[in-house]
Amino acid sequence: MNKGKKLYEGKAKIVYEGPEKGTAIQHFKDDATAFNNQKKSTVEGKGVLNNRISEHILNNLNQIGIKTHLIRRLNMREQLIYLVNIIPVEFIVRNIATGSLTKRLGIADGTVLSKPLIEYSYKNDELGDPLIAREHILEFKWVKNIKSLNFINDTCLRINDFMQGMFRGVGIKLVDFKLEFGITTIDGKEQIILADEISPDTCRLWDVVSEKKLDKDRFRKDLGNIIQAYQEVARRLGIIHEESNISTVKFGKPKAVNIKKK
Ligand code: UDP
Secondary structure, eight states, rough: OOOOOOOEEEESSEEOOOSSSSOOOOOOOOOHHHHHHHEEHHHHHHHHHHHHHHHHHHHHHHHTTBBSEEEEEEESEEEEEEOOEESEEEEEEEEOOOEEEHHHHOOTTTOOOEEEEEEEEOOOOGGGEEEEOOHHHHTTTTTHHHHHHHHHHHHHHHHHHHHHHHHHHTTEEEEEEEEEEEEEEEEEEEEEESSSOSSSSEOOOOOOOOTOOOOOOEEEEEEOOOHHHHHHHHHHTTTOTTTTTTTSSSSTTTOOOOEEOO
């Protein structure tokens, strides 16, 4: 499929104009960044795995009636999506306290929360994605009214319920994750739909038994075996098989991870 002009390039993805009005092509890169761009690397094969894992999760969400931007995967690195206006808010859903929550409030790492906690950050790299309240979102009209914000909150909780069950079934704890939503017009009607990606880049995933990290914290904390961890997630979800050649590093063969420092 022919790509149109580049519309946007982010840290891990590029978005191109799609073949028809209202569509776009989302391309997954191998680039990894953390700590607001201070740490940068290339992790060979990451884009291919995130493309497949995100496709799997968003397809499942579409099937349970949660509207997402995914139309279909095109190839190893690209997806055809609906073009949306991204709401400049990151919706963070937490089941277990870790990461910035523990640092900010001094909560013990690994504390199981009594119910899912939703936090909001303003998507702004220059400001370091600051934590915001619902009132900021409404005051600055990042979401147009309380009804829409409540709809997004409810959708976050539905997605959390679905994903917690899906990951539990394959021996993985869904610790926390980030969601982004966008506004688009489908069949003449303005709709809020799930956008961006859901992958080990945007979730924290711990093995149920060993608590081994199977997500981007392996990169953030220099734990090594990043690709092996992402492959483990894909294999457990049934997306790839033992012998699959989905990325340059074969699953199960503990080769050195190919990280090229920029
Ligand atoms: N997250 C993300 N993108 C961001 C910030 C957070 O995907 O820009 C995800 C992150 O991978 C984790 C969850 O959101 O699964 C909560 O992240 P946290 O606020 O603890 O961030 P960090 O500790 O990385 O600052």
